[in-house]
Amino acid sequence: MTASARHLTIEDLTAFHWIADPQISPDGSRVAFTRVWVDVEADEYRTAIWIVEADGAGLRRLTSGERDTQPRWSPDGSRLAFVRATEAGKPGQLCVLPMEGGEAAPLTKLEKGVSDPAWSPDGRRIAFTSRTNPALDTPDAKKPKHEPGRLVTQPVWRMNDEGFFDADRLPHLWVIDAAGGEPRQITRGRFAEGAPRWSPDGRFLMFLSDRRDQPWFDRDRQWLYRVAADGRDTAAERPEALTPIDGTVAAFRVGADGRVAMTGCLYGERVLSYDQPGLLLGIPGARANGARPALSVRALAERTDHPFGEGLSADQHPPRGGGEAPLGFGPDGRTVIALMAKHGSAVLVAAETGGGEVTELTPAGRDLIAGTASAGGDRWALTLGDWTRPGDLHLLDVATRKLTRLCGGNDALLQGVKPAGLEEFWYRSFDGTRIQAWLVTPPDFDPAKRYPMILEIHGGPHVPYGFSFFHEFQVFAAAGFVVLFTNPRGSTSYGSAFANVIQYRYPGDDFRDLMCAVDEVMKRGFVDPRRLGVCGGSGGGLLTNWAVTQTDRFAAAVTDRCVADWASWYYSADIAMFTESWFRKTPFEDPAEFAERSPASFAARITTPLFIVHSEDDWRTPIGQGEAMFRALKRQKKKTAMVRFPGENHELSRSGTPSRRMQRLGLYRRWFGRFLLGESAPEFDEPFERATTSARPRARSAAVAGRRRTAGRSRGRRPSTVKPRRGAGTRSAAPRGRSSGRRP
Numbered sequence: 001m002t003a004s005a006r007h008l009t010i011e012d013l014t015a016f017h018w019i020a021d022p023q024i025s026p027d028g029s030r031v032a033f034t035r036v037w038v039d040v041e042a043d044e045y046r047t048a049i050w051i052v053e054a055d056g057a058g059l060r061r062l063t064s065g066e067r068d069t070q071p072r073w074s075p076d077g078s079r080l081a082f083v084r085a086t087e088a089g090k091p092g093q094l095c096v097l098p099m100e101g102g103e104a105a106p107l108t109k110l111e112k113g114v115s116d117p118a119w120s121p122d123g124r125r126i127a128f129t130s131r132t133n134p135a136l137d138t139p140d141a142k143k144p145k146h147e148p149g150r151l152v153t154q155p156v157w158r159m160n161d162e163g164f165f166d167a168d169r170l171p172h173l174w175v176i177d178a179a180g181g182e183p184r185q186i187t188r189g190r191f192a193e194g195a196p197r198w199s200p201d202g203r204f205l206m207f208l209s210d211r212r213d214q215p216w217f218d219r220d221r222q223w224l225y226r227v228a229a230d231g232r233d234t235a236a237e238r239p240e241a242l243t244p245i246d247g248t249v250a251a252f253r254v255g256a257d258g259r260v261a262m263t264g265c266l267y268g269e270r271v272l273s274y275d276q277p278g279l280l281l282g283i284p285g286a287r288a289n290g291a292r293p294a295l296s297v298r299a300l301a302e303r304t305d306h307p308f309g310e311g312l313s314a315d316q317h318p319p320r321g322g323g324e325a326p327l328g329f330g331p332d333g334r335t336v337i338a339l340m341a342k343h344g345s346a347v348l349v350a351a352e353t354g355g356g357e358v359t360e361l362t363p364a365g366r367d368l369i370a371g372t373a374s375a376g377g378d379r380w381a382l383t384l385g386d387w388t389r390p391g392d393l394h395l396l397d398v399a400t401r402k403l404t405r406l407c408g409g410n411d412a413l414l415q416g417v418k419p420a421g422l423e424e425f426w427y428r429s430f431d432g433t434r435i436q437a438w439l440v441t442p443p444d445f446d447p448a449k450r451y452p453m454i455l456e457i458h459g460g461p462h463v464p465y466g467f468s469f470f471h472e473f474q475v476f477a478a479a480g481f482v483v484l485f486t487n488p489r490g491s492t493s494y495g496s497a498f499a500n501v502i503q504y505r506y507p508g509d510d511f512r513d514l515m516c517a518v519d520e521v522m523k524r525g526f527v528d529p530r531r532l533g534v535c536g537g538s539g540g541g542l543l544t545n546w547a548v549t550q551t552d553r554f555a556a557a558v559t560d561r562c563v564a565d566w567a568s569w570y571y572s573a574d575i576a577m578f579t580e581s582w583f584r585k586t587p588f589e590d591p592a593e594f595a596e597r598s599p600a601s602f603a604a605r606i607t608t609p610l611f612i613v614h615s616e617d618d619w620r621t622p623i624g625q626g627e628a629m630f631r632a633l634k635r636q637k638k639k640t641a642m643v644r645f646p647g648e649n650h651e652l653s654r655s656g657t658p659s660r661r662m663q664r665l666g667l668y669r670r671w672f673g674r675f676l677l678g679e680s681a682p683e684f685d686e687p688f689e690r691a692t693t694s695a696r697p698r699a700r701s702a703a704v705a706g707r708r709r710t711a712g713r714s715r716g717r718r719p720s721t722v723k724p725r726r727g728a729g730t731r732s733a734a735p736r737g738r739s740s741g742r743r744p
Contacts, residue, residue: 007443008420016409017410023071029053034320047321049069067087070082070322081117083095107180112169116128119178121202127175155578156574186231191210193239197254204226206226208222219275225239248264248265250262253327259281278301279300282296301357313465316471329377330398337380341492343493365386366467378398382395387422387468389414392408418444438484447526451528454534454672460540479673481533507543511546530555544557546599559629567587574619603633604636613664613667614642616644
């Protein structure tokens with residue numbers, strides 16, 4: 001940081017570079033990764049493959065394309081497969097680049113493109129997935145001038161950020177010779193397959209799939225399967241289930257000896273709101289009839305009550321380029337190394353396959369985003385961020401636990417920026433439960449002054465805030481706001497019981513946790529109780545809506561991609577809530593339960609000015625949820641406004657179009673500026689109100705004065721002791737499981 005350092009701005013979003021999908025070479029000597037940046041003129045993200053030596057030398061761009069992703073090393077490290085799209089809107093095709101020099105050779109021309117390339121152990125073949133249907137996607141196939149109507153027969157027919165399901169074009173497994181030729185389809189049929197990997201002997205492809213006809217009526221059951229890689233075995237039509245467990249598999253890695261390391265869940269009798277993923281070990285064993293080996297599955301690290309394979313919430317994880325949560329065997333084969341979330345940190349850990357002891361390999365206070373291991377498991381390429389940096393590329397030597405930073409994408413930008421301050425603290429909630437929280441202070445913070453404060457609420461609800469980089473929080477702090485964020489009950493990284501305590505009670509005691517955090521900060525004396533704001537997205541939008549129906553302490557609120565009415569959400573969301581995980585019954589069986597937890601039911605109580613942010617293609621929390629709050633407040637002539645983002649979905653704040661992400665954050669800033677700083681923002685007024693702007697300063701002052709008289713009161717009781725109504729929340733994963741890694 002220079003002496004003349006400036007503060008971070010909204011526009012700096014377009015200056016960020018992200019490091020995605022780090023892939024270490026088999027010998028551990030080099031790391032290929034996807035670099036992501038913003039093309040400001042095109043208002044789009046660009047991606048290219050870069051490479052760096054294991055000592056940090058030789059950083060350079062490896063591919064010339066601007067839509068290159070998914071680098072994958074051949075077993076001998078002499079070639080690199082990757083996926084290239086030549087223009088926007090076109091699917092990517094498989095390419096292979098010789099590492100000794102030369103141009104990348106395209107291998108496929110499939111109509112629906114390819115994804116998830118995986119080399120065979122001998123380096124002669126590459127497996128991948130594709131949605132191409134050879135019977136339908138022929139060169140002479142004509143598309144209708146107008147898109148026809150969709151005939152829907154299943155309760156789940158679309159998915160946020162993915163689109164409508166096409167039963168004729170599900171992702172299936174394919175194989176192609178690494179030297180070129182015609183790709184061969186290995187699987188087909190009515191079930192999707194993903195995450196292909198080869199068996200050590202190269203005879204089989206192993207993959208993840210949920211092969212039930214009606215999976216939405218039960219818990220997630222994605223299992224590990226295998227199929228003959230040549231496509232000529234009878235298993236090509238009947239893949240063999242390797243993990244027919246009462247549970248689900250989220251991710252897997254195959255060891256050289258045939259053992260399989262997995263993250264996933266083994267279920268108990270009770271259906272939970274959150275099934276905390278653990279580590280699983282699959283051990284080959286001959287079946288009684290001498291048939292092909294299946295896997296005997298057992299849990300590892302059972303005494304460790306933290307989720308494996310899950311990380312932290314952030315708004316600056318790579319918006320494109322993907323990446324794998326680190327998972328694999330240690331160098332001696334006696335440990336499984338994986339990502340684990342613990343108390344707001346995402347760390348790499350090694351779990352013994354025998355005793356189950358867990359050792360942390362990377363320091364707490366960091367955000368581990370993605371990573372891969374060398375062939376021997378002794379070196380790991382990791383993307384690690386923290387409060388001050390979105391994510392830099394590191395190399396971990398497992399034997400010495402030496403962590404070496406190889407490169408960062410934002411060194412020049414951050415060198416000239418003065419970051420906001422961050423303080424971690426724990427506090428006691430209304431019932432004595434310890435809650436972890438963080439307080440963000442402006443870069444030039446003076447504790448002798450009085451500041452406005454914004455309470456940020458995460459979504460999920462089963463995700464954690466933590467030591468990750470939040471551009472949004474930094475921008476608010478740079479504008480002079482103190483920012484409070486916390487992990488109330490229901491958050492992950494604190495154990496299964498802490499996450500599940502809100503089951504059938506969301507929103508409820510989690511709101512009381514949040515208000516206790518506000519009370520704790522108020523004791524410090526540098527926050528003005530008359531200038532409190534609150535905001536959140538998805539589940540955080542639900543809790544923002546709930547907060548303004550329960551207390552008038554907040555002078556301004558922003559609800560983003562929210563839930564307002566649980567019954568309408570049940571009927572319209574992309575995921576089907578047909579199990580009793582969040583509600584005991586359906587809204588047509590017990591409408592009162594849904595109404596009691598719906599903020600829209602209590603809209604008459606709201607006095608706080610509420611700004612509503614929603615995307616028109618959001619199918620996780622459809623835009624009707626935001627419209628419900630907007631219409632309810634407008635009917636009462638209460639202060640509100642709404643922004644609708646066309647072409648965006650539930651992921652706008654994390655990976656949406658750059659200009660719209662900046663517009664969204666700018667509107668947040670303007671709304672809070674108006675009601676917490678007294679700034680002018682006439683764009684939030686109706687036309688007749690703008691005609692009387694000369695009277696607005698006096699009216700705003702009167703409103704502030706009114707809040708001074710009511711500051712600290714919460715409709716007859718203190719907010720931290722409000723008796724909550726029963727509640728439940730927005731699901732964080734796709735209907736077929738937490739393996740997708742989606743965050744609300």
